[in-house]
Amino acid sequence: MNEILSSTPFLLFLVLASYLSGTYIYTKSKIALLHPIIISIAIIIGVLKWAGIDYETFSKGSYMIHFMLGPSVVALGYVLYEQIGYLKGKVLSITSSIIVGSLVGIVSVIWICKLMGVEHSVIVSLEPKSVTTPIALSLSAKSGGIPSLTAITVVICGILGGIIGPFILRKLHIKSRVAKGLALGAAAHGLGTAKAIELGAVEGAISGLAIGLMGIMTSLLIPLVENLFYK
Incomplete structure (x- = not known):
């Protein structure tokens, strides 16, 4: 049996x-x-x-x-290609949004954890909470974090982002379809993108783009931010 x-x-x-x-x-x-x-x-x-x-x-x-996670991510690229017209004239705003979102995500974790006296291994485990799991696990391991804690945190952030994200966007009266997609993809990665797809094709496509950009930006910024805080 x-x-x-x-x-x-x-x-x-x-x-x-x-x-x-x-x-x-x-x-x-x-x-x-x-x-x-x-x-x-x-x-x-x-x-x-x-x-x-x-x-x-x-x-x-x-x-x-x-x-099948790999092909599903590639499929998001096709959806983005279909909605490529929405990116025209928005490259600067999208890039700046991702940079700010990544910085806020990393710095907020460090500040809050430092105020609470959390040890360094836990802090670096939580820093990549807003990026997709494979990238988050890699960043956590390289920084001396706890991969299992990182995986749990990423899933929780994704679930909370998918549940609370649309509500917050409505309360803030955010109407831009691009802004909605960026917010959900940057804050809640794959699960946020799943919710963005429910909102519309444009939101889903931009959210898929945000996942990739957020992963790249977070990978670049974590070492820089850590050098500033732990000199």
Whole structure:
């Protein structure tokens, strides 16, 4: 029985079924806290605990899902190409927005953690919280951080950004489709982009662009900011 539960077909089915279940519950309830990702995570953890399956076995069995992340990111590039007209005359504003967003994300973590007396390894683990997971894990490891803490933080930021982001944008009366996409992609990476796509094709395309630009900018700025704070 354990061999069946730890097999690749079952684990792939578990991931897909849990997400579809989460989507169904979220669609029916319309409750923001019942986000499909939150529900699917809870279902997967519960099943893995019940079946006694460790994370390494789950990771190997569901490798196909991880592999598909690459093509999905490339697909965002095609969506951006279709909406390329919205970028004309906005290169400077987009670039400056990404720079400011990256700086605020890094510096706010350092200041808050320093005020609370948090140790350095935790600080560098939280610094790349607003970039996509592969880049965040790489930056965290190179800075002496804790990759597992970074991964959890990135997921939490993505979920909160996807849930709260649209509400904040509405309250601030932000109407620009480009601004909405930039905000969600820069602050909440992949999960923010998923929400941006729900808002519209332009928002989704710009949000996908923000993910890439935010990753590059954060990679460049983290070493510079750390040199200023830890001289």
